[in-house]
Amino acid sequence: MNCEELRTLVGAEPNSTNPEVLAHIESCPECARYRQELQAMDRLIYRALAVEAPTETIASPPKQTQNPSRVWRMAASVLIAVLVGAMSLWLLTPRESFAAEAINHVKHEQFSLVRTSETVDDQELEAVLAASRLRLKPGAAKVSYAQSCPFRGQRVPHLVVQTEQGPVTALVVTDAPTQGREHIDEQGFQGEIIPAPRGVIVVLGQNVPVDAVARTLLSALEY
Structure with missing residues (x-):
């Protein structure tokens, strides 16, 4: 497995335990770092998706005040959208010149x-x-x-x-x-x-x- 093939596979499944992936990252620091960065981004998005609205009871607010639960959900949605957009941009940005x-390709052959x-x-x-x-x-x-x-x-x-x-x-x-x-x-x-x-x-x-x-x-x- 070369670097191109690994990055395609890991880009789709950062936590892959494919034996070829594990063997490659042991000998290729660049690809190992690439996988770690993808895994970190995955964890960040997971935490954002796990956000829940506050459950405490809140006294009836004045009519002009928005419902806190609704505001919280909207904020979480915006955060998720930003994270997904950032990850897409990161994946599309060349990691090397x-x-x-x-x-690196020539060195593999x-x-x-x-x-x-x-x-x-x-x-x-x-x-x-x-x-x-x-x-x-x-x-x-x-x-x-x-x-x-x-x-x-x-x-x-x-x-x-x-x-x-x-x-x-x-x-x-x-x-x-x-x-x-x-x-x-x-x-x-x-x-x-x-x-x-x-x-x-x-x-x-x-x-x-x-x-x-x-x-x-x-x-x-x-x-």
């Missing part, structure tokens, strides 16, 4: 970052790209790894391109907000987030230049 998420002369089968590569309505011009790049992976709620082509300096990873994220070019230098990875005809392309290497791969994909990918 785009670059950090891309790096670190085994793919090896020098090799082997390339993936043309039909396999074509199928991975076709799932995102993409096509790579034949012979444009030496792709040694190609998978359709979950990333930010969608499936994206995850490619590893072999260069003379070493392997370079590319995530072709077709459904992403428009943004300018962004340099990445985090956690031992260097790379770029590059605007594309649809979405962006994230290219990452470890002490390996990525510009040539970025240019190749921008010119050779057909959207």
Whole structure:
């Protein structure tokens, strides 16, 4: 189970005792903290839902004064609405930067970052790209790894391109907000987030230049 899959599952059930969830959070502090925050929000909402109106007897108020029980119920309803809205906003707010998420995804498939002369089968590569309505011009790049992976709620082509300096990873994220070019230098990875005809392309290497791969994909990918 990777981070994307865990956060989808825990987002629906913060108190899940799924063995895969428990095993993952033991080795991933970020996901463990994410689960704890969701559980804390769950408890807060539960306490708000458990609010009861006062039961003590109150003398008949003047006509212009509202019934205290009614006021209490209205206040509780407003509190619940605010909490639910806040939780929805919190869940929709990215917990990590785009670059950090891309790096964490690549690190989960670190085994793919090896020098090799082997390339993936043309039909396999074509199928991975076709799932995102993409096509790579034949012979444009030496792709040694190609998978359709979950990333930010969608499936994206995850490619590893072999260069003379070493392997370079590319995530072709077709459904992403428009943004300018962004340099990445985090956690031992260097790379770029590059605007594309649809979405962006994230290219990452470890002490390996990525510009040539970025240019190749921008010119050779057909959207």
